[in-house]
Amino acid sequence: MARRPRSLTNTEILKAKKKDKLYRLYDGDGLCLKITSAGNKIWEYRFKNPDTKKSDTIIIGDFPLTTLAEAREKHSELRKLVMSKQNPKTIHSGVNFIEAFHNWHDKWKEEVAEKTAKEAFHLISTYAFRMIGNMQIDNIETKDIDRVLMKVERSGNLSSLQRVKSYFSRVFQNAAKKGQVKYDPTHLISLSSYKKHVTKNHRSLSIYEIYKLVNYFKHSTAQGVTKRALELIFRNIARAQEVTNLEWDYVNENRGYFDLPASIIKTKKEHIVPLTRQTRNILKLQQNDSNFIFSTNSIDGHISRKTLLKTLATNNIDSSLHGIRHLASTVLNEASSNYRRMFDSDAIEMALAHSDKDNVRETYNKAEYLPQRRIMIQWWSDFIDLCTSRENNALALIWAGIDDAHPENNLNVPLLDIFPLPDGFDTTEKLWLSFKVISSKEVITFNDVIVEFDNLNKPQLLNIITENIKGLSSLEDAKISDINLHKEMKDSIHEFSIMNECFIDENGFVFEAPNPTSGKIIRFA
Numbered sequence: 001m002a003r004r005p006r007s008l009t010n011t012e013i014l015k016a017k018k019k020d021k022l023y024r025l026y027d028g029d030g031l032c033l034k035i036t037s038a039g040n041k042i043w044e045y046r047f048k049n050p051d052t053k054k055s056d057t058i059i060i061g062d063f064p065l066t067t068l069a070e071a072r073e074k075h076s077e078l079r080k081l082v083m084s085k086q087n088p089k090t091i092h093s094g095v096n097f098i099e100a101f102h103n104w105h106d107k108w109k110e111e112v113a114e115k116t117a118k119e120a121f122h123l124i125s126t127y128a129f130r131m132i133g134n135m136q137i138d139n140i141e142t143k144d145i146d147r148v149l150m151k152v153e154r155s156g157n158l159s160s161l162q163r164v165k166s167y168f169s170r171v172f173q174n175a176a177k178k179g180q181v182k183y184d185p186t187h188l189i190s191l192s193s194y195k196k197h198v199t200k201n202h203r204s205l206s207i208y209e210i211y212k213l214v215n216y217f218k219h220s221t222a223q224g225v226t227k228r229a230l231e232l233i234f235r236n237i238a239r240a241q242e243v244t245n246l247e248w249d250y251v252n253e254n255r256g257y258f259d260l261p262a263s264i265i266k267t268k269k270e271h272i273v274p275l276t277r278q279t280r281n282i283l284k285l286q287q288n289d290s291n292f293i294f295s296t297n298s299i300d301g302h303i304s305r306k307t308l309l310k311t312l313a314t315n316n317i318d319s320s321l322h323g324i325r326h327l328a329s330t331v332l333n334e335a336s337s338n339y340r341r342m343f344d345s346d347a348i349e350m351a352l353a354h355s356d357k358d359n360v361r362e363t364y365n366k367a368e369y370l371p372q373r374r375i376m377i378q379w380w381s382d383f384i385d386l387c388t389s390r391e392n393n394a395l396a397l398i399w400a401g402i403d404d405a406h407p408e409n410n411l412n413v414p415l416l417d418i419f420p421l422p423d424g425f426d427t428t429e430k431l432w433l434s435f436k437v438i439s440s441k442e443v444i445t446f447n448d449v450i451v452e453f454d455n456l457n458k459p460q461l462l463n464i465i466t467e468n469i470k471g472l473s474s475l476e477d478a479k480i481s482d483i484n485l486h487k488e489m490k491d492s493i494h495e496f497s498i499m500n501e502c503f504i505d506e507n508g509f510v511f512e513a514p515n516p517t518s519g520k521i522i523r524f525a
Contacts, residue, residue: 007027007028008025008026008027008033008068009068010068012025013025013033013041013063013068016033016035016041017035017039018035018036018037018038018039019035019037020037021037022034022035022036022037023035024044027068027071027072027075029075029079030045030046030047030075030079031043031044031045031060031071031072031075032044032046033063033071040062041062041063041064042059042061042062042063043059043060043061043062043063043066043071043074043075044057044058044059044060045057045058045060045074045075045078045079047078047079047082047088048082049087050082050085050086050087051087058078058088059095059096059098059099060074060075060078060096060134061074061096061098061133061134062098062129062133065098065129065130065133065134066133066134070134074134095136095137095138095175095180096133096134096135096136096137097128097129097132097133097134097135097137097140097171098129098133098134099137100137100171100172100174100175100180101124101128101171103174103175103178104170104171104174104175105117105120105121105124105171107174108120108170110268111268112266112268113241113265113266113268115241116266119163120163120167123160123163123164123167124164124167124168127148127151127152127155127164128148128164128168131144131147131148131151132144132147132148137172137175137180137181138180138181138182140181140185141185142185142186142188142189144185145165145168145185145186145189146189148164148168149161149164149165149189149194150194152164153194153195158194158195158196161191161194162191165186165189165191168186169184169186169187172184172185172186203318203319203320203323204319204320204322204323204324204326204327205317205318205319205323205324205327207327207330207331207397207402208390208393208394208397209393210327210331210384210387210393210396211387211388211389211390211392211393212317213230213234213317213324213384214384214385214387214388215388216230216315216317217230217231218388220315222311222314222315224285224286225286225294225295225296225303226303226307226308226311227311228282228285228286228294229243229244229294229303229308230308230311230312230324231278231282232246232279232282233308233321233324233325234324234328234384235276235278235279235282235377235380235381235384236258236273236276236279236377237324237325237328237329237332237351237352237377237380238273238325238353239265239266239321239325239353240305240308240321241264241266241305242260242264242265242271242273242353243294244294244302244303244304244305244308245264245292245302246258246260246292246293246294246302247291247292247293248291248292248293249291251275251283251293253275256274256275256374257272257273257274257275257370258272258273258275259272260272260273265353266353267353267354269353271353272370273351273377274370274373274374274377274378276377276378276381277378277381278381278384278385279381290302305321308321309321325352328380329348329352331380331383331397331400331402332348332351332376332380333345333348334400334402335379335400335401335402336400336401336402337401342376342379342400342401343372343376343379344369344372346369347369347372347373347376348376350369350373351373351376351377383396383400386399431450431451431452431485431486431487432447432448432449432450432451432485432486432487433446433449433450433451433461433464433465433483433484433485434446434447434449434482434483434484434485434486435449435465435480435481435482435483435484436480436481436482437469437472437475437478437479437480438478438479438480438481439474439475439476439477439478439479440477441474442474444472446468446469449464449465449468451464451485461483462502462509462510463510465480465483465502465510466508466509466510469504469508469510470508475504475508478504479502479503479504480502480503480504480510481502483502
């Protein structure tokens with residue numbers, strides 16, 4: 001007679017440690033606890049299948065979510081079926097939700113970033129395992145999924161509702177392919193019946209504030225490795241994980257690019273980043289004996305994302321790391337020359353390492369647009385170098401053909417930031433404004449208009465001129481010319497030109513005619 005193994009105890013189960021290879025602790029009559037090399041403890045029922053006459057296994061649940069007592073109770077139900085010559089797998093799928101989740105997740109995690117895979121496991125294990133983890137996958141109904149989503153909603157984690165529902169759907173679709181379920185119960189659930197999450201966009205500097213990052217790179221007293229890592233993210237519109245995990249082996253000097261492996265790319269696809277002059281200089285400054293380019297004494301051996309975020313905050317740069325990429329994308333997508341876009345949108349998307357949802361276009365994108373991207377990334381890095389001050393930032397945007405970025409069209413930009421006054425002008429004192437009204441009939445000169453120039457912007461100045469020309473007899477074909485500021489000094493009169501030419505609309509309001517980008521004169525200090 002076969003000897004019955006000694007029954008397990010909770011103490012024995014708790015003390016069981018992982019080993020190099022999978023092993024089992026037996027409770028009797030086919031019930032056992034499987035301990036994997038990763039340390040997971042899984043209840044199994046091992047039996048002889050009445051239909052196939054071969055050894056078979058049913059997963060009962062994970063310990064400690066499924067207790068010893070619960071495992072024995074479920075085992076008893078299954079054993080009764082086997083003893084009555086019934087195949088438990090024809091009555092149920094033989095797979096509970098936890099096992100179905102692992103079946104999907106173990107394969108899916110190889111296709112996505114490690115952070116994304118961990119997030120999925122954390123959300124489902126937190127909200128679903130205890131509620132429906134031990135339920136047979138084919139017994140789970142829409143109402144069961146709803147109970148889990150209601151739990152997520154009550155926790156206040158509204159931003160995760162969509163993801164939890166999506167993970168559920170993926171699990172059931174995977175189970176359906178294996179014949180374990182007949183339908184996906186999440187299809188009948190609409191998120192409109194739950195509280196709505198208010199999306200917050202990633203914080204980003206405006207295109208007028210690029211100079212703040214440039215000043216940080218040039219003048220901040222922060223550690224060199226931190227500054228250079230942030231600068232590489234900005235200049236190469238890279239993700240933080242791509243830069244923090246950069247290794248010297250990824251640098252292909254002969255071909256002039258970073259050859260990044262799929263393991264550090266969010267889309268899990270290899271990615272190439274062309275080397276610019278500025279990037280090569282950063283690499284020279286960052287030379288070290290480590291495998292990592294941005295090495296530190298941390299456990300990981302390289303700089304962390306948290307360090308980069310903290311540095312942005314302590315230096316009053318109101319942007320997330322993703323916001324830096326968004327800023328670069330904005331400029332590249334709007335840059336134009338002679339009213340034509342400078343860069344192809346596909347090349348920009350490829351530089352951002354975005355995954356294209358259109359499979360046809362994604363196949364086409366495997367050409368990688370490398371020649372275009374070399375030109376584009378070098379142009380972007382040169383553009384950054386122009387943004388050394390607030391004024392030069394604005395002028396660089398004009399040079400890039402971004403008409404909407406013209407500082408004179410921004411109502412909040414004071415004229416002082418557009419037109420630096422010559423020595424001798426004190427903007428806290430009152431100055432005289434002069435201009436001419438020129439029509440086919442006559443030329444009228446205004447010399448004695450007093451203005452307070454400090455914080456005066458372009459629209460306010462145009463309104464002042466409008467007020468002063470009211471009452472003139474003929475304005476239909478007139479224009480405003482020679483708009484100057486002047487101030488009497490001891491021995492002379494100092495004069496400074498503000499605008500060359502303006503026009504008058506049918507209602508008598510003065511406006512500045514838009515100038516083609518190619519006709520604007522750019523001055524960089």
